[in-house]
Amino acid sequence: MRWIWIDRFVEFEPGRRAKAIKNLTQAEDYFREHLPGYPIFPISLLLEGLAQTGGILVGEAGNFERNVVLAKIASVQVHAEVYPGQQLEYEVELLDLREEGATVRGIARVQAQVVAEAEIMFAHVRPEQIGLQENFVFSGELKKLLALNRLLPPGKR
Numbered sequence: 001m002r003w004i005w006i007d008r009f010v011e012f013e014p015g016r017r018a019k020a021i022k023n024l025t026q027a028e029d030y031f032r033e034h035l036p037g038y039p040i041f042p043i044s045l046l047l048e049g050l051a052q053t054g055g056i057l058v059g060e061a062g063n064f065e066r067n068v069v070l071a072k073i074a075s076v077q078v079h080a081e082v083y084p085g086q087q088l089e090y091e092v093e094l095l096d097l098r099e100e101g102a103t104v105r106g107i108a109r110v111q112a113q114v115v116a117e118a119e120i121m122f123a124h125v126r127p128e129q130i131g132l133q134e135n136f137v138f139s140g141e142l143k144k145l146l147a148l149n150r151l152l153p154p155g156k157r
Contacts, residue, residue, distance in 0.1 A: 005049035006090065009056075009146060017093045018057040022049050026084040041082040043116065046108055047073060051120050054092040054104035056146050058122050061097055071101060071123040080115040082108075088115075100124060 011019035024041055051070050059068045082088060089109045096103040101123040108116040 003045075003048075004052065005045055006052050006056075009053075010089075012057075012060075012146065015057075015061045015094060015097070017091065018053050019089060019091045020049070020053045022088040022090065024082065024084050024086050024088065028084070039084050041084075041086075041088070043076075043078055046082065046088065046116055047076065047118060047120075049088065050090050050092060050106035050108060050116075050118055053090040054094075054106055054120050055122060057092055057094055057104065058097065058102040060146060061094065061102070062124065066124040066126050068102070068122045069125050070120065072121040074103070074119040074121055076116065076118045078116045080110070080113060082110055082115055086110045092120075095119075 005022055006020040007022050009018060009020045011017070026039065030042060030045065051073075055068045055070070059066075062068075087110065090106060091109070092104045092106040094102065095105055101121060103119060103121050106118045106120060107114055
C-alpha cells in the first residue's frame, strides 16, 4: 500500500469498534495538487482512512487470516470540508461479520463536528483464491499500526 491514511489508533475494541486519527499538514502534496489555491482534504482520501480503520478492525476479527478488500461503499454523507492543520478522527463500528465479508459504519470528525459518514462493505479473500502465497493486505504497515497501539499504555495512545 502506498499511503497510510491513519497516524495511530486511539481506541480499539476487537470485534466491535476502533478509533484512529490522522493529522493533516500543509506540507502534504495533495493539498497543493487536489484543488490548487483551495487546500481541502480530498473526500476520497478521507474515505480511504475510514476504510483502512474499518479494514483493520475486520482483519483483526478474523486473526488476519484473510485479506480484507474494500468491496463497496454503500452510502456516504459529507457534512463539511476538512483543511490543513486539522486532526481527523475516524471511528468505525463493526455492523456485520460473515465468512464472505463484513460491513462497518464509519464516522469522521474534526474535533466534535461530524464531517462525513459512510457504510463500507468488505470482502474476505484468501491469498490462495487469487493465486498468492501470503496475505497482501496485512503484510505491512497497517498491521504495525495496530501492534503499536497495543504496546502503548492507555494514556499514551
